Amino acid sequence: MRIFITGAQGTLGQALTAALESQHEVVGRDIDALDVTDTHSVNTWIGEGRPDLVIHCAAMTAVDYCAEHPDEALTVNGYGTQAVALACQASDAALLYVSTNEVFDGLTDRQYLEYDAPAPANPYAYSKWVGEQMVRDLVRKHTIVRTSWLFAHGGKNFVQTILRLARQNVPLRVVTNEVSSPTYTTDLAAAIAALIETRQYGIYHLVNEGYTSRYGFARTILDLAGYVDTPIEPIALAEYQRPSRPPQYAMLRNFAAARLGITLRPWQDALAAFLEVENAKHEQAG
Numbered sequence: 001m002r003i004f005i006t007g008a009q010g011t012l013g014q015a016l017t018a019a020l021e022s023q024h025e026v027v028g029r030d031i032d033a034l035d036v037t038d039t040h041s042v043n044t045w046i047g048e049g050r051p052d053l054v055i056h057c058a059a060m061t062a063v064d065y066c067a068e069h070p071d072e073a074l075t076v077n078g079y080g081t082q083a084v085a086l087a088c089q090a091s092d093a094a095l096l097y098v099s100t101n102e103v104f105d106g107l108t109d110r111q112y113l114e115y116d117a118p119a120p121a122n123p124y125a126y127s128k129w130v131g132e133q134m135v136r137d138l139v140r141k142h143t144i145v146r147t148s149w150l151f152a153h154g155g156k157n158f159v160q161t162i163l164r165l166a167r168q169n170v171p172l173r174v175v176t177n178e179v180s181s182p183t184y185t186t187d188l189a190a191a192i193a194a195l196i197e198t199r200q201y202g203i204y205h206l207v208n209e210g211y212t213s214r215y216g217f218a219r220t221i222l223d224l225a226g227y228v229d230t231p232i233e234p235i236a237l238a239e240y241q242r243p244s245r246p247p248q249y250a251m252l253r254n255f256a257a258a259r260l261g262i263t264l265r266p267w268q269d270a271l272a273a274f275l276e277v278e279n280a281k282h283e284q285a286g
């Protein structure tokens, strides 16, 4: 398959490129070469390149920045997705859009299914939900993959931040009432690669199995990394002032992909595997 990836230098874009390039012809672009809000460039790239599939990872993902600049978030995540969707429609390319658990309001006591109604509660979430609608309305062969709390090698993410603060002996305060599924980009990319092969379009929730709070995630990171004696002060979301309000209980359940035989291992196993790779890298480096 000829696969184009937007946001290819991002956290997930890199993992997807690595997972797909041995089996497919993969062409990735990031904002330096393709701004998805530039409709002319998007049309030219997709219209002339004629991909079988576009995986749309490009997004404004800094949730606090989005909260403070909602129009910018809507321009990139909503309008930019519309541009990609229209170009796919014109070329009859399939489109896989990566979305987020944040499209749900988090006011539940069970894991969200693919078929539940989104109710975005912050500007980032709203802009991603607008993107979902563009993809559903405009592209015949569309797939929406919702995921959450990605961690990856390189770049900045929750795992790296907790470990860095622990190494620096910075006191840790982590919220107990924000709950979701930590997900290893390597596992997610492998699941997306498998999903693509099925050509079963639709909405999918792909996350490592199980869920935890930010506090539980941080505690497990420290324990697995050997910082068992490093304390963490549990706090409530209300005590952690930030511009964006995340949904509290936005756990995703993989129902649809599991019916196709596509499942991800438990998040604790994924985290242990991730830390093993990180340790090996550190040992090699020094």
Ligand SMILES: NC(=O)c1ccc[n+]([C@@H]2O[C@H](COP(=O)([O-])OP(=O)(O)OC[C@H]3O[C@@H](n4cnc5c(N)ncnc54)[C@H](OP(=O)(O)O)[C@@H]3O)[C@@H](O)[C@H]2O)c1
Pocket: 006, 007, 008, 009, 010, 011, 012, 013, 030, 031, 034, 035, 036, 037, 056, 057, 058, 059, 060, 061, 062, 076, 080, 098, 099, 100, 101, 128, 147, 148, 149, 150, 151
């Ligand atoms: N990270 C998570 O925990 C998470 C959870 C659920 C869903 N998702 C979704 O998964 C997808 C991939 O996320 P990620 O973690 O890989 O994000 P990321 O690391 O921030 O990657 C997104 C990429 O898109 C680029 N970009 C931003 N604006 C653009 C534009 N106008 N045109 C083209 N490219 C643009 C970014 O460039 P700059 O870095 O230069 O801005 C970045 O390279 C996103 O759609 C996100 O909403 C992520």
